Structure formats: C-alpha cells, structure tokens
Amino acid sequence: MAQQLPILLVVAPLMAAFLVPIVGWWNKRLCYPLAVAALAAPLVCTLGILKQVMAGGGFSYHLGGWSPPWGIEYALDYLNSFVLVIISIVSFIVTIYSKESVRSELPDKITPFYTLLLLMVTGLLGMTVSGDAFNVFVFLEISSLSCYGLIAIGSDGAPFATFRYIIMGTIGASFYLLGVGYLYLVTGTLNMADLARLLPQLYASRVVLTAGIFLLVGIGIKMALFPLHAWLPGAYTYAPSTVSAMVAPLYTKVAAYLLIRIMFTVFQPAFFIEVIPATTLLSWLAAIAMLVGSIYAIAQSDLKRMLSYSVVAQIGYIALGIGLANRLGLSGALLHILNEAFTKGCVFLVAGAIVFKLKSCRLENFNNLYRKMPFTMSAFTIGTFSMIGIPPTSGFFSKLYLLLGSVAAGNWIFVAVLLVSTLLNVVYFFRVIQLASFEKPMPDYARITPYETVAMDEVPLSMQIPIQLMAAGILLSGIFSSRILSAVIVHIIPKSFTP
Amino acid sequence: MKLIGLISVILCGGLLFFGVTDFPGWGDPASPASTHVSPYYIQNTLADTSVPNIVTAVLADYRGYDTLGETTVIFTAAIACFFLLRFTRRLEPKERFYRHVPTGITLRISHGGKLPVESEAFERIDSLWSPHDVIIKTTCRLVVPFIQLFALYVIAHGHYSPGGGFQGGVILGAAMILYALSYDLRSALLRMSEKIGAIFCATGVFIYAGTGALCLLSGLNFLDYSALATVFGGDPVAARSHGIFAVEIGVGMTVMAAMIWIYYNLSSAGKHDEGL
Amino acid sequence: METLISTFISKYNYWGYIILMMIGLYAMMVKNNLVKKIIGMNIFQTAIILFYISIGAKKGASIPIITHAFNAAPVSIHPAGYINPLPHVLMLTAIVVAVATLGVALAVIVIIYQRYETLELDEILKIRKETG
C-alpha cells in the first residue's frame, strides 16, 4: 500500500466529495464528520510520503500504469512533499474549525459547502503532487471553480469581488494553459521531467521565451503578485470565515510552489536568471508588493480586509525569496511558505471567531476583546508576533533568511524594504492589539461603575482547539526551523545556486 | 482602467506575434509536437486497448486521470451553481397564474390569495405564458426521444466513432433542456427532479473514481483498467476496453445531470418555480 | 515578399488565433457590461483551443480514428497517416473547463443582478461607493 500513497491522498477527499451530496441529502449532520475523516487521510498520506522521500529521495507514481511521458505521472520530491504536508495539515485544522462557523453563517447550505471545500482541497493537493503540466491545469481549475463558489456566497460585496476574481483567475489559468501549449509545440511533451530534459537545447527559441513569460504572468495572477493582486483583497474579505481561513493560507502559496516548480525544475534556473531577467523583475515587484500591501493594510478599518492586504504583502516576501535566486533567499521563501500557512491560518481563524461572536470584523468594535476572548486573542497575539517576526515564532526565521539572502545578493535596497515593511507590520498589528486590549474610551459621566467587569465570552471548543493548534504550529515551526531547514529545505535548493 | 486594458491587450498581442514568428509551419508532420509523444498513441492504441478511436483511448485510458479531473470540474460547477443560487426556503411568488383548461380562462392570484382546489381542470402557468405554442410543444415532444436515443448511441459508440461520454452526456442534457424550454421548468422538474439530478451527478463521477479505485484495490495502479481482468476475468486488452466504456458511462451521467442542474438553477435563479 | 506571403499563408490559423485572443482579452478588460466580459472570456478560451488544435494538425493525415475491421489481423500503422490526437484530448478537457467556468460566472452574474439591479460595471461601482 505504501507505493499507493500519492494517489490515495488525492482520491480520498475526491471520493468523499462525491459522497457528501448523497449522504447530505439524507442527513445533513453527517457532512462534517465525513469531511474531517476525508481530510485526515491526506494528512496520514503526506506524512508517509515525506518520510519515504526523506528516506530514499524522490519517487514517482504512474497513473493508469502508463509510464511517462505517455501517461500522467505523479513525481514526488522534497519540494512538493514539503508543500503537501503544509496543505494537508492546514486544511485538516481548518475543517475541524468549520463546524460552528458554517452552522452560523450558512445554515441551509451545509451539504454543498462541504462538497466544495473538499473539492478545493483536492484541487490544491492534486496541483501540488502532479508531475504533468496539463494535469496541473485541470486541478488548478477544480480548486479555482470551487473557490469561486465558496467566496461568492459571502456577505456584502462578495459576488462582485468574485466576478473580478473569475475574470482575473480565468486569464491566469488560460495564460498558464497557453504557456504549456507553447512548450508542447516545441517539445512535444507535457511531462515536467521530460520537459526539463528537452528544454535546455531550445532556450534560444522565441517560442520558449514567450512560453516562459506567459507561465510567469499566469501563475503571477494566481499568486496575486503585485501588480496583479487586484482581485485578492475583495475576495478574501467578503468570503465566509472558514473559506478565507482555508484559502488565504493555502491558495496563493500553492501558486508560489508552482512558480518555484516552473522556474527551477521545469526550466533550468539559468533560463529565468539570464535568458529572461525574470528573477530581477520578480524581486523588484516583490519589494513594491511588500510596501504597498503593508501601507494599504494600515489604512483599513476591517480586520479581514487588513489581513487580506497583508496576504499581498506576504506574497511579496515569498516572491522576493524566489527572485533573489540564491540559497539563503530561496530557503527563506520556502520557510515563509510554511510560516505563512500557519500564521495566516491562525489570524484568519481568529478573525472568523471574532465574526462568530461580534457578527462583524470592524476594528472599532474590538474594545475589551482581550478580556472577552482571552484564549483566542492570545493565539492572535502569537500570530501577530510571527507576522512581525519576533524570535521564537517562525516568522522571525523566514525573515532572517530573506534578510541574509538580500545581503548575500548585495542588494541593500531589499534589506531596507524588508525592515521598513516589518515596521509597517508592527504599526498595523499593534493598532489591533491596542484596540482589543483597552476599553472603549467613554466620558466619565457615562460610566456607572468605574471598571465594568467584562464577562468572558469564548468561542466553542471546536473552534478554540484549531486556533490553538495553529498557534502551536507557528511556535513549533519556529523552534524546529533549523531542523526543517537541514532535513528538507536544503534538498530543494537547486545545485547551481550560490549562497 | 480602459487604458491599462488596451495596453495589456496590445502587449499580449505583440508577445503572441513575437512567439508565432518562430513557430514551425502549420500542419508540418515533422514538428516536435507530432514526433515526440503522439506517435506512440497512434501506433499502440489498437494493440493496447482495442479501441480504434485514438482520442477516446487517450482520453479515457492513457490520460484517464485528466478526464477524471475534467468530470470533477463539471461536477464542481454544478454544485457551485446550486450552492450560489438555490433558495432552500420556499418563496411564495408575488402572483400566480392558473389556467382553467376547458374554458381557457386565466386566473390571476395575488400574494396571499387563496389557490384553486387541486384538480385536473386547473393548470399552473408562468407569467410569461403564451397560448400559441402547440406546434413547438408537439415537435419537441416528438424530437426529444430521438435526441436521447442518439445521445445514447454517441456514448456507446464512442470507441469507434467521434463521440463518447462527454458529448453524449451533453446531448442528453440538451434534450432535457429542450423539453424544459418548450414546456416550462415545472414540467421538466416533474420528469427529472432535482434530487435525481444531484444523485446522478454524484454517482456518475463516483463510478469513474470507483472504477479507478477498484483497480487500486486489486493491486495495480489507479485507473489501470487491466486490473479489471483479474476481477472479472478476460484478457487485459478487453478489460481496458471495458474499463473505458464504464468510465464513459460515468462521464455521461455526470455531464447530463450537471448540465440540467445548472440550467434549472440558472433559469429560475434558484427558485425552481417560474423559469424559462 | 514571396516568403512573407508564404509565411502568412502557412500560419494563417495562428494569426486568426492571435486576433481572437486579443478580442477576447479586450472584452474582458475593457468592456463595461458583465455579460460582455463573460462572452469575451469564452472567446479567449476558444482562441486557445484553436491554437492547440492547430498544433495537432498534420498535412496529408486522416482523422485520428484507425480504420480496421473487427478481429482483423494487426496492420502496421504509420504515425504520419493520422492527426496528432493528444491536443484533441487536452482540448476536450479545456472545453469542459470553459463551460464549467461559464456556468459559475453566470450564476455569479445572476446574484449580482439581484443585488444591484444592473450589470454595468461603472454603475455597480457607483452603488458600492454610495453604500460604503
């Protein structure tokens, strides 16, 4: 059974997604346990795969028994097993959390909600595990379509934000498809390993050049890289809280994974560094994204919207690490993918908990939140510390590596941008903490008693445990970051990179 | 916004133009696309699967996993439309129209009004109902069974001629949509209720994934239909052919149900009451 | 001049696809009406499909269905005799993706219309600004 793990991790949630509508029509309450069970399977599988990869290097799985390049291949290596573990852990935790939040936000649509949620996770897992460029597109569309549906159901401006997302997302996916088509035109294959073998002879071709640009732009849109990020803040703000907690940590990160895969595995790193100066462009765009995202985040008065802009800024960090194209920078980017998954997961879960209790996420209602929800808010504090980069949390280490990478690249502007962006993070997160820890300033005559006692009003346990798990994830991935680095990440970095 | 749009369109066009100048000539048999992977399919399909239609064989066998993904995409779309549009609360329409069949008199009942007693003589009609559609109704009623028969032929004959589960499924769905268009949504819902549609939709794609999982359980890789030979007997080549057929049926079911379901939800904006 | 014309003729499908793609992209980015944007999206996707099908074309080849009799002796099949089937397979998937996206996008449009009573981008933006 061990060699079947790569397919089981995709098929288990997929089959469950088909069962949910049938079961749910009969009894709605069975959807939640089924979804949790279905997402526990990928968790086990991905951990098994990571173990297998760490023991014996990469391996591949041939779907339908057809060997590549004729059949579709699942190629497992350090890079995608690392990302797979992140996806499966975060999606599992968020699904546990979903129970109460879905019941309060979408009481009559529980069945299709869980179907789409499972399909989305399936799409993300399938995209990551696949070693076939076209298969990636198919799973990309599965995850995008379910994501459109899940986001559009949200409140207020959600449908309109989703419409923009659909337009942008379709352009992105189509550009990806076009890039793959161009590569197919000159090589005749769709398999990533085969492409990597055939492409280096063709770097002079204008077709390959165009293909590279289209792939970059397409994935850039999916990743919400500045200036292609316009769809993201609206979509993530209005989505139901479970959905934004699932999408924000995972979706853009999987796109970032795809970018690393295309840039450094399908193409040789030299192509995007020398033939098209894409890495330089990428790192400059990333630097702008970090500043712009953070500045916009400061201007927001809604926690979820603020966090959405923060996603744009954090994508900048990852893109900077990729764009630096050196050992330290890429390590920083990969660590940041891990860090972001837990941190954004944690803060969006907390935002969901606040919406659950206060029915809104406006910052002006946040007074006394530390006393009302002490456990939730302590997790939020850990999340903010990680976002800012305070030592024991994982955010510190990823930022440290990015900083060292910028120094190694000799680019002091990036160092400055990283520091300024950290300062901006401090500004917008401490504003939230400050608002949440104090009472609403009231004139003295309005007070009945000098210090009102605020009753503790915590969220139910099924929401509390996932929040705490995420916070623990932040701390653990920070404490063990050097071990993660030496056991997994060093094997991902392409050999040709300088420190 | 307009300027940015125009600039990006021109940039994209320029880039495409730049790329095309280096393309191999159109229809060149020696181009890499025609010489690297695809000759294998052309030469071995018949021996491997005994399916003469190479596209069907590649679609459902060599790259069968893509097709599973494709079927899932259409399933996702159907579920997403249902999720977004469907009202589960029963909404009372503002006005209802009833037609007394023997006399042809139309009753208009405003919100909260008392409805006529359930009887054969009264027929609920839409607000956009027009009386002169007997030709359309009769023609469509005559045509629909033949369309459905043709669709079944397309599914079943996909091994030997253009067609297959997807095309057949769309035609089956289109037949039902034609019925709904020529009558009204309520009569279509009587023929095929939403619940049946949902179950068909999920079952079809479940058949697909289940065929793959069956191969997995009998010890071979996912979607390796030759494993079906060890389960049901027969030689691996015939098993592949039958596996492809099973999968095509699954695809057909899902696509049919998904198309009808999306149509139901879109045409009535989720109310399933007064629709086109 | 002669070579230019022959290049043009030998690649006219590709020129057509570029034009269609630009039309689609233009409609998606510049048009004000949401349904028009979706029509543009579909044109865009079909243009890509046209591109793929053009890759698969092979001069002097037949459609990718092997002619043979039932239980006949195996014949030798030459790849040059049949059109490349792989792009066709890929594009079947792409068509399905296009129609699925269309369904979801139209569902979203119906909701938008229920909420704002208009399908014009500028009017929706105005209403959103007024309501905060």
Place this chain on the structure above:
Amino acid sequence: MIWELDVFILTLVIICAVGAITVRDLLGAAILFGAYSFMMCLLWAVMGAVDVAFTEASVGAGVSTVFFVVAVFQTTREAKD
C-alpha cells in the same frame, strides 16, 4: 483541405466574435456567440479534430448559448456598450 475556405470560415469567426462583443442587445450577443461557436466547430472539423468539433457543437453552440439566454432572461437585455 482547401485553404481559401478555411480562411473564409476564419474570417467569419472573427466577424462573429467582434459582433458578439459590440452588439448592444445581450440576447443578440448570446446568439452571435452561438454562431461564433458553430463556425469555430466547423473550423476544427476541417482541421480533423472531429471529437473536439463534436463537443464544441454540442457545448459551445448548444448548451453555452442556452445558458447565456437564461442568464439574460434572469437579468437584463440591455447593455450600454
């Protein structure tokens, strides 16, 4: 194949595409889009992609157009541009 015919169909496809995005009546745009899809399907059939042409004829010219029409029925028929 006859390339003149091919170019002719391609021209028609482009005209239909331009028409579909410029017509102010959304129902007309939907129908033009159906015509566009059907012309496209002809083009693919000429190029030998019979399966794809078949799919496009049933999906693009059939079901997609119906989806557009019902969406227009549920919303509005007028467009400003």
